[in-house]
Amino acid sequence: MKDQEQLKRDAAAAAFEYVRRRLDDGTVLGIGTGSTANRFIDLLAPLRARIGATVASSDASAQRLRAHGIPVLDLNVVDGVDIYVDGADEANEARQLIKGGGAALTREKIVAAVAREFVCIADESKLVRVLGRFPLPVEVIPMARSHVARKLVELGGNPVYRQGVLTDNGNIILDVHDLMLAEPLAMESAINDIVGVVANGIFAHRPADRLLLAGQNGVREL
Ligand code: 5RP
Secondary structure (H helix, E strand, C coil): CCHHHHHHHHHHHHHHHHHHCCCCCCCCECCCCCCHHHHHHHHHHHHHHHHCEEECHHHHHHHHHHHHHCEEECCCHCCCEEEEEEEECCCCCCCCCCCCCCCCHHHHHHHHHHEEEEEEEEEEECCCEECCCCCEEEEEEEHHHHHHHHHHHHHHCEEEEECCCCCCCEEEEEECCCECCHHHHHHHHHHCEEEEEEECCCCCCCCCCCEEECCEEEEEEE
């Protein structure tokens, strides 16, 4: 029986094979954040000579890439991102996601928006019928914390301040419990409309293009 760590490695290895087949000298890779993305980063080292450049969705991932000798560029100096590889906290069959467990959701959303292709990697425990079991991370400007929390309660959620966490952008995270996301597109927009919200962790307007799910019998693609 494979444990979750092995399944994350399997998903990362499948993404690595996918990327390896498509690499050419100018390929710009977007690199996500979290333990599954870290497994992918660690596999990339032997390919560093063939990677044009990377952009990272967090300072932590940029640091890990550089430690492997892989160049990391600012998103503003590249013409585009060819393939973005990242994990997720939850996914549904439509490849819509909840992300942000690692507090990197805003930069992840930006890289996903720019990417021509978004490959999401996860173990199969992340697949759900309806998004919302995982508390939804919302990045908030610090002075708006109470205002945004009240508005999230009006939307039916139960926001909890993530103590001691500041994002790479200097903001705070509210984790919203008890929101069942039967209509992820509408909820993503509604939360974005709250003044003081920087971004929320629903990836429905920009879902993954490929979802590689690792299970006991191998990796399947949705
Ligand atoms: C970070 C994220 C991660 O992709 C998400 O939390 C999944 O992490 P892990 O691969 O460690 O389970 O959105 O902000």
